Structures are given as C-alpha cells and as structure tokens.
Amino acid sequence: MNNHLKPKILLHICCAPCSASSVKVLKDLYDITFYWYNPNIWDFNEYEKRKDAAIKYAKELKVTFYEEKSFDYNYNNWKEQSLETCKLCYSLRLEKTILFAKLNNFDFFSTSLLSSPYQKHDLIKQTAENLSSKYLVNFLYADFRNFFYEGKNFLKQKGYYTQKYCACHKSYKERFKSE
Ligand code: SF4
Numbered sequence: 001m002n003n004h005l006k007p008k009i010l011l012h013i014c015c016a017p018c019s020a021s022s023v024k025v026l027k028d029l030y031d032i033t034f035y036w037y038n039p040n041i042w043d044f045n046e047y048e049k050r051k052d053a054a055i056k057y058a059k060e061l062k063v064t065f066y067e068e069k070s071f072d073y074n075y076n077n078w079k080e081q082s083l084e085t086c087k088l089c090y091s092l093r094l095e096k097t098i099l100f101a102k103l104n105n106f107d108f109f110s111t112s113l114l115s116s117p118y119q120k121h122d123l124i125k126q127t128a129e130n131l132s133s134k135y136l137v138n139f140l141y142a143d144f145r146n147f148f149y150e151g152k153n154f155l156k157q158k159g160y161y162t163q164k165y166c167a168c169h170k171s172y173k174e175r176f177k178s179e
Helices: 016-026 044-061 075-080 086-103 121-135 144-157 169-176
Strands: 008-012 031-036 064-067 108-111
Touching: 008 016, 008 086, 016 031, 016 044, 016 108, 016 144, 031 044, 031 086, 044 064, 086 108, 086 121, 108 121
Parallel strands: 008 031, 008 108, 031 064
Antiparallel strands: none
C-alpha cells in the first residue's frame, strides 16, 4: 500500500474475516494500523487462532499489527468481573483502542466490529461516538457490513481461520448449546 500523506487510522480488529471488509473500504484513503485487543475471546486456543490469522492478514497487506501489550490473557478474570455483556465488551475494547490512538497521534480510530451483521451495530457506533466525544479522537464510522461476506469468503478461500461464534464463553454456549 502507498500510504504517503494519507490520514492515519487505528483500526481495532476483532478477527481477520471482519477486518477484510473494513480494509476494502479504508485502504485507498487511509494509512491503516491494526490494533489487537480482544480479552473477551474464549478459550485461549481460540484466542491464539484468531490472533494468528489477524497477524497473517496484516503481513499479507503489509500493515502494522500492534498487539496490546498491557494485557495478559486471563479469561477467568474477565469472566469474574461480569463483563460478559456486549455493551461492556464493546466499551472495554474500544476505550483501550481510542487511548492508544490518542497517545500515538492517530487521526482516526475505528473497528472491524462494524463489519459483522451478527454484532449490535448501532450499539458499537454509539459506544465509539461517546468515546470520541470523551477523548477527542475522531471516530471513522462506515457500515462495513456491505462487504462482510465477500471479505470473509475471500479469506476463507485463501485458507484463513474463520470462527463459528462471536467470542465469549456465553456466545460459545449459545452457538453450540453446550455447558
Ligand atoms: S456476544 Fe460477542 S460482543 Fe457480546 S459479550 Fe460476547 S464476545 Fe462480546
């Protein structure tokens, strides 16, 4: 990608398949950096699989991949804090994202969560807008859902890992009807 003089955007990515449609919309207009912060993913093996796919995609695109280093994966801690609601889950991840964007002088922040038709799109948008007002970092809103299946299938055909549930233990149980 030729990123000369493009505005810098920090794109929180929840997984490679969702980031594909975001990249399709943003790549010609913005200098993209991937930001990985997803402590909601259960279990650790799944966490690693999604992260590895995201790293692989970043390498393919030649975009910088930043993994949040202040975070040690400890799903049980996260679970015990009763953060297993989508509103808190979005806030947790997007607040960390915007703080990193502010500290590192990004022009915008956004999230690949806006790609999935399975997510609470309006709640994500509202959460990001509230954080933008609070921390004074521009939020780039776009409805990436239009390219979700195209992006997901594109990566699937290339052998990328694609998950079958949102991320948390609750969503896993709901998807597979297990304990
Ligand atoms: S369903 Fe998805 S968005 Fe909602 S709390 Fe679980 S991991 Fe987070």
